[in-house]
Amino acid sequence: VGFVHHFTRGEIVVREWDHEKEELRHRVHDNVEEEMAKIRENLRNLDKYLAPYDYDRYTAWQKLTGNITQNTVSRHSPDCGVIRNTVELLSCPDEERPRGQVITSPRLSKIRALVNDEELLPNLKSIPGTAPKFTTLPLRCPKDASPADVSRHHMDCIEAVDLLLSSREKKYRIFYRNYLTVLQYQLPELPIELMEQTQSNTVYLDVRKLLLNCYQAGLTSVAQTLEKSLKGSLLWKFEDLFSEDPDDLPTVVEL
Structure with a gap:
């Protein structure tokens, strides 16, 4: 606290x-x-x-x-002025507790058990004024989007990022320069379990993607500075940064 x-x-x-x-x-x-x-x-x-x-x-x-x-x-900062390690939640009344759809078919019941478990989770809300006021992220795919727009938005998040930054930064290049500079000092403060360079460490994988995007966008100097800093502080290595991901390569079918 x-x-x-x-x-x-x-x-x-x-x-x-x-x-x-x-x-x-x-x-x-x-x-x-x-x-x-x-x-x-x-x-x-x-x-x-x-x-x-x-x-x-x-x-x-x-x-x-x-x-x-x-x-x-x-x-x-929360309105209460105190930051706790866990957010205080309002209890969910029994009458508001989700129970899922009523399904009579045994077959559909099995499918529902596999697919819609999240429907049974209570919709817990934080006690007003106790939670930090994090920036709200725009939806990746806007509601009521056409099928073509849904496909386009699932290719990348660029339009959601544009919407997020449009109210904060005049030009994105300056934002990413400052962001990479801040990461030099923030990432070494991570918990020890998030410092391992493994394929299961999503923080490391996200930093790899960020570095690659910055190199390709022409932010070479600040990307090199961050890469060198993380090699020294976290012993992270970024070999094969520019090599293609096998999952992204086209599939060649010989007839």
Whole structure:
């Protein structure tokens, strides 16, 4: 449990421990401004109670947080101000619990058991104000799309990406340059189980695709920088990056 705050120069934020909820909360005090003034007057006396600053991580911390602005924090932080490792969910009443379609045919019942298990999952919703406000991704295939459009949208996600970035970036090339730069510092912070270079590691596979797309789009220098950085920090190798995937090659049939 924690919180994110964008500090301005000289700002002091005071939190206290809530023993009942076992998490930090806003300081409960009759005169908060007076207490803040006392803290400011005694900053030098507080120093002896603080742990040594971790200057070894100072540069890495600057790179990790350098792209986070006040607007970013405000846009994505939960309304409650607290970020938990799991989202609090509303309980699903029994009358709203999905039970699937009523099927009388034994044959159709077996097919339904294999195909439509997700229909039986409850539609759980987070408690309002407790979940981080992640960016909503556009649908890959818009509703009411024609069959031709459905086929086109399933070839790639370019139109969904265009729609996502149109409200954020003026030109996508700049976005990808900044994105690859940020990944240099974010990816080494992954959990250890996601650092293995294996075919089951979707993070590694996605980075391979991203590098290939950036090379092909002419972002050679920043792609090379990211590739070199990941080779050093995660020991990831990207051999045969430009070789064709066997699944994408045409099938030759000899008659």
